[in-house]
Amino acid sequence: MATGSDSAQGEKIQRIRHSASHVMAEAVQSLFPDVKFGIGPVIEDGFYYDFDLPRTLTPDDIPIIEAKMAESIASDIPFFVEEVDKEEARRIFVQQPYKLELIDEIPDEKVTIYRQGSFTDLCKGPHVNSTGEIKVCKLLNIAGAYWRGDEKRPMLQRIYGVAFESEEELAKHLENLAEAARRDHRKLGVELDLFSFHEEAGPGLVHWHPKGAVVRRSIEDFWIEEHLERGYDIVYTPHIAKIDLWKTSGHWELYQEHLYSPMNVEGQEYLIKPMNCPAHILMYKTKIRSYRELPLRWAELGTVYRYERSGVLHGLTRVRGFTQDDAHIFCRPDQLEDEVVGVVEFALFMMRTFGFEEYEVLLSTRPDKYAGTLEMWDEATQTLERALKRLRISYRVDPGEGVFYGPKIDIGLKDALGRAWQGPTTQVDFNLPQRFEVTYVDMDGAEHTVVMVHRTVLGSMERFFGCLIEHYAGAFPVWLAPVQAIVIPIADRHLDYSLQVGMSLKASGIRCQADTRSERMNLKIRQAQLQKIPYMLIVGDKEVENATISVRLRGGEELGEQTMEAFKAIARKAIDEKAS
Secondary structure, eight states: OOOHHHHHHHHHHHHHHHHHHHHHHHHHHHHOTTOEEOOOOEETTEEEEEEEOSSOOOTTHHHHHHHHHHHHHHHTOBOEEEEEEHHHHHHHTTTOHHHHHHHHHOOSSEEEEEEETTEEEEOOOOOOSBGGGOOEEEEEEEEEEEGGGOTTSOEEEEEEEEEESSHHHHHHHHHHHHHHHHHOHHHHHHHTTOEEOOTTTOTTOOEEOHHHHHHHHHHHHHHHHHHHHTTOEEOOOOSEEEHHHHHHHTHHHHSGGGOOOOEEETTEEEEEOSOSHHHHHHHHTTSOOBGGGOOEEEEEEEEEEOOOOGGGOBTTTBOSEEEEEEEEEEEOGGGHHHHHHHHHHHHHHHHHHTTOOEEEEEEEOOOSSOOSOHHHHHHHHHHHHHHHHHTTOOOEEETTOSBTTBOEEEEEEEOTTSOEEEEEEEEEESHHHHHTTOEEEOTTSOEEEOEEEEEEEEEEHHHHHHHHHHHHTTOOOTTTOSSOEEEEESSGGGHHHHHHHHHHHHHTTOOEEEOOSSSOHHHHHHHHHHTTOSEEEEEOHHHHHHTEEEEEETTSOEEEEEEHHHHHHHHHHHHHTTOO
């Protein structure tokens, strides 16, 4: 839990970053007097501002803008805040169409503006007292951004920057950014031949290459094994369903912005599914259920499709088609808390197995658009809170971020660089069971409505895979590595033995290749290292004569000459223990 001083420190740096975005906007205005301003919010570690400019910015413009900012900071110019009525605001921003649009959307009759030097902005604040309080800032890069994230609106130019209270903090941040760029799953996905996207097929649709598919299959096999051990049954459901199903569920009314247009099939309208839950409900309802059968735990690696604007698509982490490691639990109200506890424990076990020891937990509450009654929401939220307290898990409330049918527990994974990734989620739902009349017969002989738990223990396969790539910088643990060992012959006369070694390892369940190309050994080793292959097995005259292999690790360490059985034991131990 944050202390009062931590909170004050956090608020101070947020003010500094927000103020830096205004100073940057003023600098841009001094260079481009006809600039049209978008928005300039604070983001994690920094800020950005969107501009509509008469020409495209280049990296050469960055130091010029920074120099103008430095002049403003050195001049220690004060910030002034003023509250004006909307008519006055429209007069002030008469030449700023994006600001006028924002003013029209503000429900209050008065708006807040901030001034510093020659710059005036529509802004709630808060800001520092004067520009001199901005100690250390740096502009990072320029990117395109559609106004309001809508690809049908104008493309603006976005300048990103960071601000800190010391040069040391800035240096550390820049170092982390450089490391993050090296780990970028979009870059490594190409270099390691794991996946691709194709405009011919459409943006946001992942094509899994053989190596990426091996990693995915390893994850899925483990996922299925662990679910079966915990009393889940595996199910499969169709990819499309009649539109009436989505009207009953509430998706058509409350989730329409993420749905694809209906398709006509023999005069009936169908939707490609955005979620798996209605199909699981239909299967549940195929017969009368007794209280003795509950809980029912049904899991599906179900591929779903949701519309995302092209401007927000981002590698594997924001796509249009993805596979959820989904499950739905149908239970009695008296079983609900125990089921939630079991799900959260399961999710934490999965994270630790994949090498994630740090996480943050959010309790996401009722959004503005929701289905069901307030009583349902209160009961569901209280159940999630009780489960977290039973597990002694620290959490914070994320107001309004629940899904439309219920509140949820979100677990954010922390990767090797300390960045949070969206991961497992647990949602309590009293709403869909009522909409679909999902019931069981209790011991009193009467029908009662079940409670549903929607949950994932990884998230989506695509996003989780992207997270894994960046967490390990592509150097997957042995059990997940697409190629676990590669045999490298020193000369052509060692080819036959290399192939024998490869076949023997494959027979032992170790994913192995033999590099039989007519290339120098050192080149083969270097390329194997670039492909992040855990074990390189060098064979030459000595190894052929002794029926051994010389083992080299991808980090450069040498395990020396090993018998085949000794190496198999080493590899199998790493695989079986799922060592990170």
